[in-house]
Amino acid sequence: MSAVTGHHPVIEAIDARFQERRRQVPVLAQRADAEGITAIRAREDMVPLLFPHTTYKSYPESLVAKGRWAQLNRWLDSLSAHRVTGVDVTGVEDVDDWIDRLEAAGHLVSSSSGTSGKNSFLNKTRRDRDVSLRNLIDCLTEIGLPPEPVWHVVPVGPTTGVTAHTFIRDAIKDAYGRPDGIEIFEKAAPDKYHRYMARLNAMRRAMADGTARPDEVAAFEAEAARRQAEMEERAQHIADQVIAHRSERIFFHATFPMLYRLSELVRGRGVSEGFFTGENATTTGGGLKGDTLPPDYQDRIFGLFNITPSRFLHYYSMQELNVRMPKCPQGRYHVPPQLVLFVLDQAGETLAPVSDGQIEGRAAFFDLTVDGRWGGTITGDRIRVELGTCPCGRPGPTVFDEIVRYSDLADDDKITCAGTMEGYVRGFLQD
Structure with a gap:
C-alpha cells in the first residue's frame, strides 16, 4: 500500500x-x-x-x-x-456507576477486557451506535436478510448487563423478531458486569495469595455453582425451545463457542441433521474468543441447524470500529x-x-x-x-x-x- x-x-x-x-x-x-x-x-x-x-x-x-x-x-x-469534564460523579461507587453516569450525559462508553484483565474504555456517541446498527442491518440485507419480523430471534449467550451488548441484541430482535417469537427468560437479573468481574478478580487474587478466609472461599464457590446451574438451566431452556420450533425460522445471535455448545446439547437429545427444516440464520463476528473447538465445528453447527452460507453473516470488526x-x-x-x-x-x-x-x-x-x-x-x-x-x-x-x-x-x-x-x-x- x-x-x-x-x-x-x-x-x-x-x-x-x-x-x-x-x-x-x-x-x-x-x-x-x-x-x-x-x-x-x-x-x-x-x-x-x-x-x-x-x-x-x-x-x-x-x-x-x-x-x-x-x-x-x-x-x-x-x-x-x-468534552467529558462536566459529568458529575458524585456518589459513583464503581465502574458500572461511572459508565451509567457517563451514558446519562450522552457518552456511551464501550468497554472490554483483554488478556491483561484491564478494561479498555472508548467514548462513543449515539451517532456511533446508530451507525453501527445501520451497518449491521445493511450487511445482513446485502446477503439477502433484510429486516423482516418473521424470525424467532434467539440470543444464545446470557445477558452481560453491558449496555452496548443489550442495544445490539434488542435492535436485532426489534428488526427481525416475530411478535410471538421465542422468549428467553433470564433466571435473575444479572449483576452489573464490571462489578461482578471486580469481585471475581479480587477473590481470585485473595485465593492465590492465601488471604481469602475459608468462609469467603465457600461463599464464592457457592455463588459460582449457582451461576453455573442457572446458565445450564438457561441453555437447556433454549434447546427445548429451538427443538419445539424446528420447522420455523430461527435467527441465532451468538458466538461460535456458544452456538456449538447449543448444538451439542441438542444432539444430546437424539437430534441429528435433517431434523430442523426451518430456514435458519445466524450472525457472528470474530473467531473462537480463546475457546478450542473441533476442526469441523462450523459444519456441525450449520448442518444440524440448517444454516446455509447465504443465511450466515460472518464479519471481522472490533470495538474501535463502527463498521464491519x-x-x-x-x-x-x-x-x-x-x-x-x-x-x-x-x-x-x-x-x-x-x-x-x-x-x-x-x-x-x-x-x-x-x-x-x-x-x-x-x-x-x-x-x-x-x-x-x-x-x-x-x-x-x-x-x-x-x-x-x-x-x-x-x-x-x-x-x-x-x-x-x-x-x-x-x-x-x-x-
Whole structure:
C-alpha cells in the first residue's frame, strides 16, 4: 500500500477529519504537534497518528481502585471529541456507576477486557451506535436478510448487563423478531458486569495469595455453582425451545463457542441433521474468543441447524470500529469504503511492503464514521491482505481468513509508540 499523494478522495477525507479532530481530541493534537504533522498528504503521514489499541486502557489502575472518578473523566476527556469534564460523579461507587453516569450525559462508553484483565474504555456517541446498527442491518440485507419480523430471534449467550451488548441484541430482535417469537427468560437479573468481574478478580487474587478466609472461599464457590446451574438451566431452556420450533425460522445471535455448545446439547437429545427444516440464520463476528473447538465445528453447527452460507453473516470488526468487514463466499473479509485499511510492520512504525499484490503485517484502520473519538487505530492483529480483485469478483482490499493476535504468538504484542501515547495521556492527568 504505497503512498498516495496529490488530490486523492481518501486522503482528502482523512485530512478533513484530522483538521476537525485535532481541535477536539487533546491527545491527537499533542501527538500531531510532537510529530510536526499539520496535514495529511499521504498514507505515511497517518502512521504516527494511529492510536495503539492499548491507548484506551492507558489510565492508571489506581484511579479505579481508589474511586478517583473525576480523574478518570479527565483521562477519558483527553481521548474524546466531546468534552467529558462536566459529568458529575458524585456518589459513583464503581465502574458500572461511572459508565451509567457517563451514558446519562450522552457518552456511551464501550468497554472490554483483554488478556491483561484491564478494561479498555472508548467514548462513543449515539451517532456511533446508530451507525453501527445501520451497518449491521445493511450487511445482513446485502446477503439477502433484510429486516423482516418473521424470525424467532434467539440470543444464545446470557445477558452481560453491558449496555452496548443489550442495544445490539434488542435492535436485532426489534428488526427481525416475530411478535410471538421465542422468549428467553433470564433466571435473575444479572449483576452489573464490571462489578461482578471486580469481585471475581479480587477473590481470585485473595485465593492465590492465601488471604481469602475459608468462609469467603465457600461463599464464592457457592455463588459460582449457582451461576453455573442457572446458565445450564438457561441453555437447556433454549434447546427445548429451538427443538419445539424446528420447522420455523430461527435467527441465532451468538458466538461460535456458544452456538456449538447449543448444538451439542441438542444432539444430546437424539437430534441429528435433517431434523430442523426451518430456514435458519445466524450472525457472528470474530473467531473462537480463546475457546478450542473441533476442526469441523462450523459444519456441525450449520448442518444440524440448517444454516446455509447465504443465511450466515460472518464479519471481522472490533470495538474501535463502527463498521464491519463482511466475509464473502470465497472466505475473504471485504473492507468497506468507510474504512481505510493500513497494514504496518509488527512494531507499528511503518507501512508494510507490498509483495505480488499482497501485504502481511499489523492491521490498522481509520474509520471515517467515528464520532466520539479519533478514528485511527492500530490493532493487535496480524493479517494478510490482497489488494486486487477478490475471487468473488468484487474489487478492493480483502483480508484473508487467517487473522491471529500478536499476543498469541511468541513474538508478543509490542507496538513501539504505545509507551509514548501512554505518556501523553498520563500527562493530561498531571497538568
